[in-house]
Amino acid sequence: MSESTGTSKTLIRILLADDHHIVRAGIRQLLELAEDMQVIAEAGDGEEAKTLIRDNQPDVVVLDIQMPKSSGIEVTRWVRKNFPEVGVLILTAYDDDPYVMAVLQAGANGYILKTAQAEELIQAVRDVYEGKSALAPIIQKKLMSNIFSNEKKLVEPLTDRELEILRLVAMGYTNKAIGAHLGISDRTVQGHLAHIFAKLQAASRTEAVMRAVSLGLISQDIGTMTNE
Template identity: 70%
Template sequence: MQKKKTKIKVLLADDHHMVRAGIRQLLASAKDISVIAEAGDGREAQSLIQKHMPDVAVLDIQMPNASGIEVTRWARAHLPQIGILILTAYDDEPYVKAVLQAGAHGFVLKTAGADDLIQAVRDVHEGKSVLDPSITRKLMSSFFTVTGKKETIALTEREMDVLRLTAKGFTNKAIGVQLQVSNRTVQGHLAHIFAKLQANSRTEAVMRGVSLGLVPKVDE
């Protein structure tokens, strides 16, 4: 008898009730996703995250009491195993960079299709990085110098291997299997990559790597 798959537990936080209702309905249409709690502000989101321990927290950026960015920082510091997906109407570069620096695993616009949102939740749950294609295009140009020339970044051969596998969406564990090294070794390589690329998250490192020609451009 085939074992029944456990649903992905999602917490949804947005200060607009009608928006939450619509997003919840979209996510509920996926058989492998279950919205287990809803929050109307950032403080409530933190409380419910601690109480329900969701697999993925889907957060709006602009919320009373604590923004989605503040909740993300808090979650990364206290509950790093929980996936964070920012779902927002804001695509301004400062917002995007703040989200990436806070450590979110994904950033999707509210204009995204239902299938894109559902897949984003699945990808974040699997440890992959998710970035809306339109945001990717905006960030690409910002990673160039003022003169338009690309910076020279020296990564070791093994760091290049780790960066390329990260760009393909592999988790640390999967990268370790591919390269036949421990999870701790992969984490060490990623720390060096982050420092050299001046990145604060996997997504930011991949985007910078793409802009510098270190890894192939992601499909839009």
Template identity: 45%
Template sequence: MSETIRIFLADDHPVVRDGLEAILSTQPDFEVVGQAGNGRSTIEQVAETKPDVVLLDIEMPEMDGVETLRRLRAANPKERVIMFTAFDTDERIVTAVQAGAQGYLLKGAPRSELFNAIRVVHEGGSLLQPIVAHKLMQRVAQPPEPPLEQLTPRELEVLQELALGLQNKEIAAKLVISERTVKFHVSAILSKLNVGNRTEAVTVAAQRGLISLDGR
């Protein structure tokens, strides 16, 4: 039996929260453990319920989603958060990713994409909708680009697997190396690309032609 993924919903519209809970309840491995309608309440309740994944809207009263995300990550750097919002402007996406979001989905996304994003992020991966990734790639493209320290062939292999949303354990098994070695490579990749998290690393690498977002 698969592990239950405990999910917290943060959105200022009760109808949206209730609808999401109904949709997520169709999956046997999902459990909604709490809801909140504003940023401050989200921070308080997440600390109490300790969910595995937080679905967080950007526009909320008292404290917006990005600031809420920053505070959640400050309290727990391992907090796994997916921005689930109607806003798809470049600046919103970039700000959320820089704040530490592991996923960014638009509210019009198919259920299958939402379910997959939750499972990928729960396992330690990062996932952006293709349309969001495209916008982020365009936003970070600011020529002339500063030279990057060259990635090794193995680091490029690991980076391509990150783009597929694989977690360290899965990458280790696929490349026949230890999980500790994968962590070492990921750390080196972030440093060489001058980024703060895996999502940014994948986006920058794809924009510079180092990897393909579709896995080819």
């Protein structure tokens, strides 16, 4: 999906979706300050975003939550079902708990506020592109608070292999990198992650790591590396 410049530099292909043209223009200008990023399309509502994602299959979609026709939450859920390889970064003014939890449970890879600095946004896009989580500090705190206040017990203990994979996820490894590190296939890694999510009652990689930290299965020092 990636393109290359004359110097063979990989470009991160980005689709922007926000219902305010002037906001999209500003975000586009910030992102294209980075030499490794290219905004390939813009959408003004959720349904247009779906069409452009289907037609262009970008590397990363940067979505607002509140949009006409389909919300960022609905678009995220649709992307996860139809284009699981596409990274989703939420960029919004809202930091309310219901929005945060709904969009992360829908499968977003990151959640950044519009008050973020340009460098934070650029790094968040890179992190999502690489398969890592990208959460604003206040969002990470909200997620941890929610997990602690709604603690769930393990359905069954994690195996040694599952713990090993979960630690690598916490360190920011992609499925492909985990497979290479452990000498197993991507498909096997995906199978283990499905079991991990079920046992931890988690809806995403980020939630699985946070819940594992709260249960004492992995150290908080490792868990905080998901954003590095």
